[in-house]
Amino acid sequence: MKHTPLNDVHQSLGAKMVEFGGWHMPVQYGPILEEVVTVRTKAGLFDLSHMGRVRVTGKDRERFLDTICTNFVAKIPLGAIRYSLFCRADGNPIDDLLVYRSADEVFLVVNASNTDVDLAWMREHAKGFDVVIQDQTDELAMIALQGQASQATLQEMTRDLDLASVGYYKFAYGTVSGIANMRVSRTGYTGEDGFELYIPKKDAVRVWNECLQHGAKHGLKPIGLGARDTLRLEAGMPLYGHEIDATHNPIEAGLEFGVSFKPEKGDWIGRAALEKTAAKKTRHLVGIQTAGPRVPRQGYELFRGATKLGYVVSGSVSPTVNANIGTAYVPFGDGKPGDTVELDIKGKRQPATFCALPFFSRTRK
Amino acid sequence: MADTRSKTSRPDDRRYFESHEWVKPDGDTMLIGITDFAVQELSNGNEGDLVYCDLPEVGRVLKAGETFGEIESVKAVADLNCPVAGEVLEINTSIEEHLEVLSKDPWKEGWLIRIRPDSKSLDKLMDAKAYEKFLAEKAH
Numbered sequence: 001m002k003h004t005p006l007n008d009v010h011q012s013l014g015a016k017m018v019e020f021g022g023w024h025m026p027v028q029y030g031p032i033l034e035e036v037v038t039v040r041t042k043a044g045l046f047d048l049s050h051m052g053r054v055r056v057t058g059k060d061r062e063r064f065l066d067t068i069c070t071n072f073v074a075k076i077p078l079g080a081i082r083y084s085l086f087c088r089a090d091g092n093p094i095d096d097l098l099v100y101r102s103a104d105e106v107f108l109v110v111n112a113s114n115t116d117v118d119l120a121w122m123r124e125h126a127k128g129f130d131v132v133i134q135d136q137t138d139e140l141a142m143i144a145l146q147g148q149a150s151q152a153t154l155q156e157m158t159r160d161l162d163l164a165s166v167g168y169y170k171f172a173y174g175t176v177s178g179i180a181n182m183r184v185s186r187t188g189y190t191g192e193d194g195f196e197l198y199i200p201k202k203d204a205v206r207v208w209n210e211c212l213q214h215g216a217k218h219g220l221k222p223i224g225l226g227a228r229d230t231l232r233l234e235a236g237m238p239l240y241g242h243e244i245d246a247t248h249n250p251i252e253a254g255l256e257f258g259v260s261f262k263p264e265k266g267d268w269i270g271r272a273a274l275e276k277t278a279a280k281k282t283r284h285l286v287g288i289q290t291a292g293p294r295v296p297r298q299g300y301e302l303f304r305g306a307t308k309l310g311y312v313v314s315g316s317v318s319p320t321v322n323a324n325i326g327t328a329y330v331p332f333g334d335g336k337p338g339d340t341v342e343l344d345i346k347g348k349r350q351p352a353t354f355c356a357l358p359f360f361s362r363t364r365k
Numbered sequence: 366m367a368d369t370r371s372k373t374s375r376p377d378d379r380r381y382f383e384s385h386e387w388v389k390p391d392g393d394t395m396l397i398g399i400t401d402f403a404v405q406e407l408s409n410g411n412e413g414d415l416v417y418c419d420l421p422e423v424g425r426v427l428k429a430g431e432t433f434g435e436i437e438s439v440k441a442v443a444d445l446n447c448p449v450a451g452e453v454l455e456i457n458t459s460i461e462e463h464l465e466v467l468s469k470d471p472w473k474e475g476w477l478i479r480i481r482p483d484s485k486s487l488d489k490l491m492d493a494k495a496y497e498k499f500l501a502e503k504a505h
Contacts, residue, residue, distance in 0.1 A: 016409040031411035032439045226440050293417040295437060317416055317439045346435075348419075 004049035005141045005204035013222055020225055021112030023050035028224040033319045035227035036234075039190055040320055040360075042219030043147030045211050046228060048196065049204065052115030053140050054108040054122070058131035061106050067268050068125050069099060070250065072260040076101035081169045081187055083258040086121055087270030091249045091277055094121060096240055096258070098187065100171055107183075109142075111240050125269070141204030145211060146194035146231075149218030154195050156214045157207075158184070163195070177207045189228060191235025191360055230316040233325060236287070236358025242298060242314040243285055243327055251277045252329070253285045254357065283310070286335035287359060289323045290352035294345050296326030301344045302352070309334060309341060321359045330354075375400065375497065376472050380490035382448035383499065387472070388487060394454060396476040397447060399436070402500055404467050407438040412465035414439045420456040420477060427451055433478065436467075448490055451480035 001024045010017065015026030026047065028035060038044055056065060062074040071084035081100045085093040095114040100107040110118045115137060122133050145154055151163050154176070161174025161184065171185035176197060188194035199207050212220065229239065238244050243253045250259055251274055261275055288296060296315030301308055315326035328335075335341075337356045342349040375381075379389035385403035389396045408414035417437040427433055427447040434445040456478050460466060467475045491499060 027440075028409055028411075031413045033413060034411075230439075293437075295416065295439075295442075297442060 002050070004047055005201040006047045006049060006143075006208055009205055009208055010047065010222075015222070015224060018225070021050055021115075023112055025050055026222070026224040027226045029222050032224070032226040032230065033317060035221070035223045036230050036319050038219065038221050039147045039192060039223055039227065039231055041147075042221070043145060043149035043153060043194075043215055044190075044223035044227070045208065045215065045220055046144040046146065046223050047208070048142040048144055049140075049201075050112035051137075051142060052108075052110035052112060052118060053136040053142065053198070054110065054119065055134040055136050056106045056108065056122075056131055057104065057134070058129070060129040061131050062101075063266075064126055064129040064131045065099070065106055066265055068122065069097075070259040070268065070270065070274070071099060072262055072265045073099055073101065073106065074265070075260075075262075078103055079170055079172065081171060081185060083255070085244070085250050085255070085258055086118060087250070087274065089269055089273065091251075091270045091273030092246050093240070093244050093248075093250060093270075094118065094246075096238065096244060096250075096255075100183075100185065114240060139201055141199045141201050141207075142196060143199060143204070143208060143211065144188055144194060144196045145215070145220070146188045146190040146192045146223075147220070148193060149215065149220060150192070150194040153211065153215040153218055153220055154184070154197075157210055166195075177203065177210050179203055179207070189235075189237055190231040191237070191358060192231075192362060229314075230318065233314050233316050233327065234318055234320050234358065234360040236361075239314060248313070248329070249274060249277055252281055252283050281332045283329045284332050284335065285313070285327055285357070286330055287337075287355040287357045288312070288326045288328050288341065288343070288352045289321065289355045289359070290326075290343055290350055292324050292350075294343070294348075294350050295324045296328070296343055296352070297345075300326075302328055302330065303342045303344050303349065305342075312343070318359060325359050326352075327357070375493040377493045380448065380487040380492060381496035381499075382446060382490060384444070384446045386446055386448055388448045388490065389476075390485070390487070391479070393481070394479050395449065395451065395482050397478050397480065398471055398476045399445065399467065400496070401471050403436075403443070404471050407436065407441060407443060408468060410468065412468035415464035415467060418461050418464055418477070420445075420458075420461065421453050423453050423456060425453045427453065427480065445477065447478075447480070449480075449482050449484070449487065451482040453478055454481050455479040 010026040065073040069084040097110040159175040176182040183198045300312040310330035419435045432444040
């Protein structure tokens with residue numbers, strides 16, 4: 001198992017540690033539901049150093065990435081970030097990712113569990129392009145501040161950059177904790193306002209501790225992967241291995257915003273298959289909500305009487321919505337918000353209702 | 366002089382199962398529950414993380430090792446397995462409304478089911494010391 005530069009810090013904070021995507025990570029520091037509430041009412045600090053970070057340079061970088069990314073990379077405004085996927089020819093994804101476009105490089109953030117597969121995929125398809133693919137995962141720590149107090153906390157630690165000027169899904173550079181030229185993005189996986197920082201690993205512990213120090217008066221606390229999963233589900237954000245995977249494509253998952261069929265983009269791996277799917281969806285991802293007591297879990301089936309309708313792909317207790325929530329796949333014509341359905345838990349049935357995604361949303365800048 | 370006694374010693378009046386249930390003789394019957402380790406794994410000591418417990422019907426006949434119910438936390442569902450064969454005589458219905466009891470006292474107040482065992486013999490199961498050794502080995 002790999003350790004992030006913050007491993008000792010998590011253990012000293014009393015985190016329960018687990019293996020996740022090949023890394024030793026904090027799942028919780030206290031009660032998971034309290035951590036969710038902290039992010040929604042104050043702010044939370046997350047170690048994301050397990051995620052894959054890849055820097056792509058070279059004159060063909062955008063043309064190359066446009067053959068393997070679902071989004072239109074060359075059209076991303078400079079200093080902006082877009083959601084994307086790498087898909088196989090059958091249209092099924094091998095990962096989802098964020099793509100950051102600068103004047104002289106494209107920076108990618110991919111899932112920890114798929115980093116090796118992504119790098120192999122990129123290298124395999126880079127042949128013939130003048131590109132350099134640099135895995136920066138082990139040299140850069142990554143920390144997120146999420147929640148309403150994020151900007152106030154981070155601005156105290158930041159010079160040469162007015163965070164209010166960094167719009168949603170944009171990135172810029174400033175001096176953070178005395179470290180010049182640090183990339184700061186207004187991104188996150190919680191549905192709250194927040195920032196992500198990309199830090200040379202030798203400075204990670206210091207920056208983390210300064211965040212906690214400056215954030216203390218705002219109620220900032222460290223948050224683990226357990227709460228992170230609940231927060232992203234409440235915000236209607238997909239997790240590879242659940243909403244999308246080798247048999248669940250981005251079109252039926254409702255992620256069309258990350259897929260470009262524009263002719264100027266040229267052909268890309270998976271385009272033909274996804275165009276077909278877009279023209280004729282057979283199923284789609286919907287939200288479900290249940291008063292309980294059981295929690296929807298991946299694999300539980302949905303029924304209407306004796307008819308199996310579909311199945312759950314993610315589930316959690318939601319303190320924000322005050323219900324147990326989940327996402328599920330059902331036939332394309334079904335799953336209308338407000339309609340009822342039965343959740344089947346090893347033969348026992350519990351009533352649930354379909355609902356629109358996301359379960360929670362907050363206005364962003 | 367250093368205190369060489371173990372800080373937490375589990376009750377010696379019962380036996381332990383590898384999926385972290387315990388079984389305790391009680392007259393002609395036996396009580397079954399889960400260990401502090403199981404509770405910790407599910408909830409990391411946070412009683413609010415336990416959300417649901419599903420217990421069997423009275424009268425149900427169980428084989429040794431059979432799953433008789435489930436316990437659910439915010440993040441996971443775990444099977445509850447019966448260490449020995451027997452018939453369910455009673456279930457601790459108050460636990461279903463008060464799962465936090467499992468965090469405070471999994472040994473006494475936290476009992477889950479009472480069975481009439483097919484056999485009084487518990488020799489095949491781990492005692493407290495063997496269970497602690499089992500846990501120590503698992504940790505590696």
